[in-house]
Amino acid sequence: MNNTHYNKLKTIIIPYLPDDVLVEEITPKSHLINELNINSANLVDIILDVEDEFGIRLENEDMEQLETVDDALRIIDEKLTRA
Numbered sequence: 001m002n003n004t005h006y007n008k009l010k011t012i013i014i015p016y017l018p019d020d021v022l023v024e025e026i027t028p029k030s031h032l033i034n035e036l037n038i039n040s041a042n043l044v045d046i047i048l049d050v051e052d053e054f055g056i057r058l059e060n061e062d063m064e065q066l067e068t069v070d071d072a073l074r075i076i077d078e079k080l081t082r083a
Contacts, residue, residue, distance in 0.1 A: 001028060005054075005076055009069065012049045016042040028070045054080060 010026050017023065018037045025036065032038045038046065043066075047058055050072065056079035058066075065071055 001070075001073060002077060005073055006069075008053055009050065009072055009076070012046055012053060013038070013069075016046055026069065028068070028073065030069045031067055032069070032072075033067070050076065056080065056083065 006028065010023075013026060013032075013036070014023055016038055017026075018039075021035075021037050030036050032043060032046075033040075047063060047066070050056070051058055054076055056076065058075065058079070062075050062079075066075060
């Protein structure tokens, strides 16, 4: 796992966490919706922020695979490797 990417992604996710979820609860295995309680509107915002931060474009098939923090990191790494 790329720690730099993980830390950037975590920084992107933090503002969208609901009040009942602590920052410490974010781990690579965290499910964005089921565990971190990110709603679908905020998930879209996170995706847009990821695209801006990493200079990548996420396609619909990428979004369909996006369930956990690890999934996001894998997709980011794949996109950056292809760039």
